[in-house]
């Protein structure tokens with residue numbers, strides 16, 4: 362368990378609805394490490410998204426970011 366992960370998740374989830382969307386994820390990546398293509402963001406979201414709703418909830422994020 363990591364409080365940091367929750368903090369990271371909340372930082373990425375800018376509208377605070379409890380899900381990270383591709384747009385939110387893309388924005389966070391661009392803040393961190395320069396340019397990320399839409400394609401790359403889609404691939405990452407697809408990898409992390411286990412239940413196929415195109416959003417990353419905290420459980421999915423926690424598994425993905427471990």
Ligand SMILES: [Ca+2]
Pocket residue numbers: 374375376377378379380381382385
């Ligand atoms: Ca959100």
Ligand SMILES: [Ca+2]
Pocket residue numbers: 410411412413414415416417418421
């Ligand atoms: Ca999901």
